[in-house]
Ligand SMILES: [Fe+2]
């Protein structure tokens with residue numbers, strides 16, 4: 001893996017089987033009996049990535065405005081709670097930590113970005129925003145299957161994730177107002193870096209969820225930004 005595109009993986013203990021690319025994961029088809037428990041396992045590790053990224057944002061940018069640091073610190077607490085909730089449901093359904101391979105691509109892409117505005121743009125505004133589309137989609141699917149435990153878990157998580165996207169939207173605008181073209185350049189650099197890195201990870205198998213317009217509006221996206229998000233997904 002290119003050292004230019006990716007930072008080192010975060011530490012994982014010997015229970016974890018860490019993989020680099022999507023093709024090396026346990027990708028069960030949707031109707032496979034282990035599909036949803038593998039999803040819970042994968043999501044548990046993704047929540048850990050979100051926690052580790054937010055924690056690194058506090059450590060790497062100590063001079064940031066206090067109110068933004070507090071928002072990031074609250075995000076750390078939320079992501080830790082999500083990881084615990086996913087683990088609990090996963091274990092209840094018969095799996096255990098390390099049963100399936102995991103990837104740490106979010107942490108490896110985002111901590112390679114040198115600016116906080118770039119990290120917020122990619123982690124919160126892009127990865128987490130497609131996360132809320134995925135959760136919204138998941139809620140609809142699980143409601144159809146009448147899986148109340150899943151719906152309750154997703155509902156609680158969605159409220160937090162919307163907040164993580166929203167504070168990033170607010171602070172990115174503030175940073176652009178304060179720093180002008182320098183901030184815009186850092187943002188553009190981060191996004192093109194993340195695009196290139198994500199292509200390596202996914203091998204072109206990007207998964208798109210329907211854009212959740214109402215939730216995105218709640219998270220502070222403008223109508224224009226929502227329209228642009230639609231143009232990136234599959235033909236609707
Ligand atoms: Fe989360």
Ligand SMILES: [Fe+2]
Pocket residue numbers: 050079128160161164
């Ligand atoms: Fe989050």
